[in-house]
Amino acid sequence: MAGQPKHAARRAELISATRRVAGRSGLGGTNVRAVAAEASMSTGSVLYYFPSFDDLMYATVEGVLEEMYDRRRTIAESEPDPARRLKKLIVAGVPDTISDHLRMAYESIPLLRDQPQYRPLHRSIVERQVSLYRSTIEIGAATGAFRPQTDLTTISRNIVALEDAYDLYPLIGFELDPQVFRGNIMSYVRIVLDCELPED
Structure with missing residues (x-):
């Protein structure tokens, strides 16, 4: 002991x-x-x-994904206004620079083919991010700040998918402005939620 x-x-x-x-x-x-x-x-x-180096790598990736989610959850819990919360989540989801943690999360995706034990980790982080967006949108819809044009899960999944795609761009060599990416996601949000998001 x-x-x-x-x-x-x-x-x-x-x-x-x-x-x-x-x-x-x-x-x-x-x-x-x-x-x-x-x-x-x-x-x-x-x-x-x-027990093996693969186990060490798994524990490392698991820790990185947990930290990423905890940061997003903290943002959500610290902002009561749904429109401001939504914008803060998007800004955090498409950062100005790709951190080592985010890079590691994306680099671990190819491991899924040969090491399927990573699948639940990645599925969990996606689902929990979708849940953060969905709960934010539910609050906004209940208060009248958002008027969803389709079901909330679809909207939430699309936001997460857009974030993931834009985060991958720099990793494959596209040096484009993250502010443009965030603006594109916010344009989608404004249309699909029929809402205004706060200015900076």
Whole structure:
């Protein structure tokens, strides 16, 4: 029992080291040797704390996706006005720069083909983002701020899909203004919710 906190701390250290390596080298350039060097331990020690390197990678991606969602949820919970909340969620969903965390989330998508255990992680983050938008739209519709032109789940899914597409653009080499992307999503929202969004 006494060793459990130390064991958990070492696992957390290794996850942090993996994130740093992936931030510099991408997921494809992250391997057990690089993580061991980053954490100042042997490769054998890395595999003592995780059954396999795949398990370490999974824990790292899971942590990144959870943090991304927690940030979005905090935004939603901190803004009571539905129109302002919706705009803040869109701004957070299409950031000015792609963070290492967001890059790692998207780089982990190709792993789905060979490692299906990642599928529930990605499905969960999408569904929870859809839920954040849906609850925001429900509140706005109830207060009269939004007048949805179609069902709320479809609207919410479309917003998340647009965010994902625009976030991928810089990763594949399109150097376009994120403000334009956000403006495009907000135009869709104004039409489909028959609403006004606050100016900056």
